[in-house]
Amino acid sequence: MTADTGESGDGPRRRDAAATREAILNSAIEAFTRLGYDGAGVREVAAGAGVTAMLVNRYFGSKEKLFAEAVDRSFAPRTVVSDDPSVLSERTAARLAARTSPEADDLDPFVLMLRSVANPRAAEIIRAGIEKHVGRHLTDILPGPDAAPRAELLLSLIAGVWLMRKVIATPALTGMDQGALTRQLHDLIEVIVATPPDTGGGDGAPAATSPG
Amino acid sequence: MTADTGESGDGPRRRDAAATREAILNSAIEAFTRLGYDGAGVREVAAGAGVTAMLVNRYFGSKEKLFAEAVDRSFAPRTVVSDDPSVLSERTAARLAARTSPEADDLDPFVLMLRSVANPRAAEIIRAGIEKHVGRHLTDILPGPDAAPRAELLLSLIAGVWLMRKVIATPALTGMDQGALTRQLHDLIEVIVATPPDTGGGDGAPAATSPG
DNA sequence: CTGCTATGTCTACGACTGTAGACATCGCCG
């Protein structure tokens, strides 16, 4: 439970504005992910960075602005969705299954999001973050027309799985065999990736209607 | 002052324990759905029922127990998932698309859940509620083996759509054409309903792997 | 009518929140 935000142990912390800001931001990402926007207090964020609460507001202006930066930073790297369109379904399914397994306990933007959307201000910031990073990128690599709503639908599926497996932790889905889950998720994602939302042609669903 | 007891037609509230308890519970469901567990205060719940804060604790013991009863009550009716297995995909898809449209603004258990899972105690209560009501029922009507994890996977999808459309309100999915969304959701749900998670058999995946 | 109990209100407390302003101290520059 020590602060320990990357300090080497011996050095108490030298006066380094950039490093301190970074430590606060990292602590904020962790705190917001664990406790959510309302649950994480600035004092806790500060303690995680080894500083006092006032320094947080001094560097970021307010808790809300700190959250905005934390969201921006947390959403920037692609954690789940693959960059390569050709293997998007396989990669995304496998990563999602792996990263939501009970063993994996990394910090993740989806958990940060799920635990913070209760607050309307935080929800708005998250919406902006999704549009800026994930949504836009995903819309670009998604083939076919009407990519934007399908991208968000894919995000819905991903977020839902994260919610059930890592936040609520319903037992059946949490304990589901990873291979089976990966396959199931692959089939689902494939439907979103392959199916245009408005298939004017024949009404027949592209697949999955055959009982097998 | 008791400016007004909240009721309009049926007269001022007389001393009726059962009715008061009911009013508090209804107010709690609405408050928890709008603000989430942490965001809704007992004073606000009490005001919504036309009583004082202490009466809430007097009737329910604590905020946590009140929340537990609110979850139990809110999760009891089937709001989205159809009872009839034969039309499960169609019905569920249509209801989900309709009830998450921007026009619909009813209180809903999924929103209550999404805005409350940030709190660990609330998340545990919600998990229990899901298992007791939705999960068990859904597991019963879902055909095929391994119904429990597939039921929870379906809940993941539903919750994710609710999250994106009603809580975060990402524009593309929120404004998506309802018919197209219904069709898309139908295809997705059909995959969960029809596909066993672990099709060991000789043949490959039952569908959806062919690019079509 | 009197009295009693269920029903509801009032005051208050300790803990916590985000944030503002005043104060202290480190480390570079002359």
Next chain:
DNA sequence: CGGCGATGTCTACAGTCGTAGACATAGCAG
């Protein structure tokens, strides 16, 4: 070596939170 700005801390303040105990009142039993 001596300041001096940058960096960080301390105290404090309104406000809200959940909750406890004492107090008031309504409605029925006798």
